[in-house]
Amino acid sequence: MKNNIPEVSLLKFIKHSLEILKNPLPFHNRNFEERGDVFKLNVGFNSKIYFSRDAGLAQYVLQKNQRNYVKSKIQTVDLVKYVGEGLLTSEGDKWKKQRKMMQPAFHKKQLQNLLTGMQDTIISEFSKVETNKTIDLFPLLNDLAFQTVVKSLFTQAANSKDMERLQYITEANQRMLVKELRQPYLGWWFKIGGALKKHLKLSEEARTILKGIVAERKASGHRFDDLLDMLLETKYDDGKGMSETQLIDEILIIFTAGHETTSNALTFTFQLLAKHPEWQDKIYDEWSELGGDDTDLMTRVSTSKICQQVLEESMRLYPPAYFIDRVNVEADRFNDMVFEPGCNLLFSVYEIHRHPKLWTNPESFFPERFADGGRQFSAQYFPFGAGPRKCIGNNFAMFEMIIAVTELVKNYKIQPKFDEIDITPLITLKPKNAFLRLEKRN
Numbered sequence: 001m002k003n004n005i006p007e008v009s010l011l012k013f014i015k016h017s018l019e020i021l022k023n024p025l026p027f028h029n030r031n032f033e034e035r036g037d038v039f040k041l042n043v044g045f046n047s048k049i050y051f052s053r054d055a056g057l058a059q060y061v062l063q064k065n066q067r068n069y070v071k072s073k074i075q076t077v078d079l080v081k082y083v084g085e086g087l088l089t090s091e092g093d094k095w096k097k098q099r100k101m102m103q104p105a106f107h108k109k110q111l112q113n114l115l116t117g118m119q120d121t122i123i124s125e126f127s128k129v130e131t132n133k134t135i136d137l138f139p140l141l142n143d144l145a146f147q148t149v150v151k152s153l154f155t156q157a158a159n160s161k162d163m164e165r166l167q168y169i170t171e172a173n174q175r176m177l178v179k180e181l182r183q184p185y186l187g188w189w190f191k192i193g194g195a196l197k198k199h200l201k202l203s204e205e206a207r208t209i210l211k212g213i214v215a216e217r218k219a220s221g222h223r224f225d226d227l228l229d230m231l232l233e234t235k236y237d238d239g240k241g242m243s244e245t246q247l248i249d250e251i252l253i254i255f256t257a258g259h260e261t262t263s264n265a266l267t268f269t270f271q272l273l274a275k276h277p278e279w280q281d282k283i284y285d286e287w288s289e290l291g292g293d294d295t296d297l298m299t300r301v302s303t304s305k306i307c308q309q310v311l312e313e314s315m316r317l318y319p320p321a322y323f324i325d326r327v328n329v330e331a332d333r334f335n336d337m338v339f340e341p342g343c344n345l346l347f348s349v350y351e352i353h354r355h356p357k358l359w360t361n362p363e364s365f366f367p368e369r370f371a372d373g374g375r376q377f378s379a380q381y382f383p384f385g386a387g388p389r390k391c392i393g394n395n396f397a398m399f400e401m402i403i404a405v406t407e408l409v410k411n412y413k414i415q416p417k418f419d420e421i422d423i424t425p426l427i428t429l430k431p432k433n434a435f436l437r438l439e440k441r442n
């Protein structure tokens with residue numbers, strides 16, 4: 001069998017390595033345009049990475065033949081040392097068992113209990129915004145997303161110093177992981193220079209704080225109907241609950257998976273709204289027509305269709321999880337492509353979401369395209385992934401973002417104080433220079 005996937009040479013990779021380090025997306029785009037929807041990049045040491053913007057291949061790998069695919073070592077090894085082995089980072093039977101057990105805690109009905117807490121947290125964070133001056137909204141939205149996850153886990157939040165420390169540790173370890181992945185040649189230095197040890201120690205500190213919170217909850221004898229209660233009460237098929245270590249791993253993973261992705265998506269959404277003020281008015285009108293603050297929150301999050309379309313279009317243009325990776329266990333083939341065992345496949349969600357053959361006016365902000373519920377795009381729209389490993393927190397994130405967008409838009413008019421929407425592609429697609437100005441609505 002012939003592997004007829006075009007190759008980008010090692011020389012070309014080295015020639016463009018500085019550009020790739022800064023922002024790899026234009027390099028990927030040029031190669032897709034020149035070579036087609038799948039190409040392999042020779043990165044030296046006998047290693048090749050397969051880049052794909054083929055939506056059919058993505059569906060095949062993530063869904064149809066998912067049994068033949070595992071995650072790459074970035075999630076299953078590199079991230080594990082900081083957050084342990086939980087839903088995001090485990091594989092095989094262990095993952096299956098955890099997913100089955102945790103799924104009910106993230107069902108829409110279950111999330112209903114968390115909505116009022118989410119809204120309180122969001123209102124409290126937005127009360128800190130400064131009006132009539134240029135502000136960078138990202139740090140505020142970052143705190144908002146972290147606090148929302150924390151309060152959803154621990155309704156009776158443990159003391160705020162501990163929470164600040166947990167946020168600091170989660171973010172510091174994420175930054176460290178970015179360094180390790182971007183500069184693997186400095187691995188020896190991170191080890192002997194002490195950076196690695198320092199960050200592993202931080203992880204231990206986070207675990208100690210969380211153990212204290214869990215012990216306090218168990219001793220209190222109270223139920224709060226929050227995510228922690230759900231995770232403490234849920235059982236495996238044999239009737240046993242999670243071990244303490246497993247529970248702490250899952251909490252660390254929820255912090256990591258659920259906070260930066262959401263704050264990125266919210267920031268991009270507010271930037272797009274700033275550039276397209278007519279959509280702010282549409283969201284405002286929808287909120288008001290639905291009964292304003294008198295509507296119960298479950299109705300609001302399930303029926304705010306305009307707001308939902310705006311968020312979907314925002315994640316089409318700026319998907320926070322802009323890459324999804326997999327490695328095939330056995331050899332595989334798709335159409336005329338052949339994959340030897342162990343190929344590193346990187347799906348560019350960013351490119352799939354802007355593919356000119358898949359989308360009309362792909363570069364334009366056009367939320368109406370999702371007006372029919374977006375089902376017609378299910379084979380080419382993957383902001384939360386696809387298949388059995390699809391984001392478990394997708395409803396949580398959508399509910400949180402709908403509340404956040406309506407809360408800001410109903411109170412303020414958002415104006416852009418940036419030229420173009422600028423991105424920093426790290427582990428997630430992050431916004432850069434998200435400068436905005438908020439004016440109170442009359």
Ligand code: HEM
Pocket residue numbers: 071087088089099149253254257258259261262265319320321324325382383384385386388389390391392393394396397
């Ligand atoms: C806009 C916000 C979010 C985006 C764009 C997002 C995106 C994703 C994507 C693409 C995956 C699949 C990764 C893969 O297949 O390799 C994923 C998995 C996951 N996400 Fe999210 N996510 C978001 C919010 C959240 C929230 C709020 C939580 C928790 C409260 C969460 C928890 C998880 C977990 C635990 C997994 C692993 C699921 C599994 O492997 O079974 N995410 N997310």
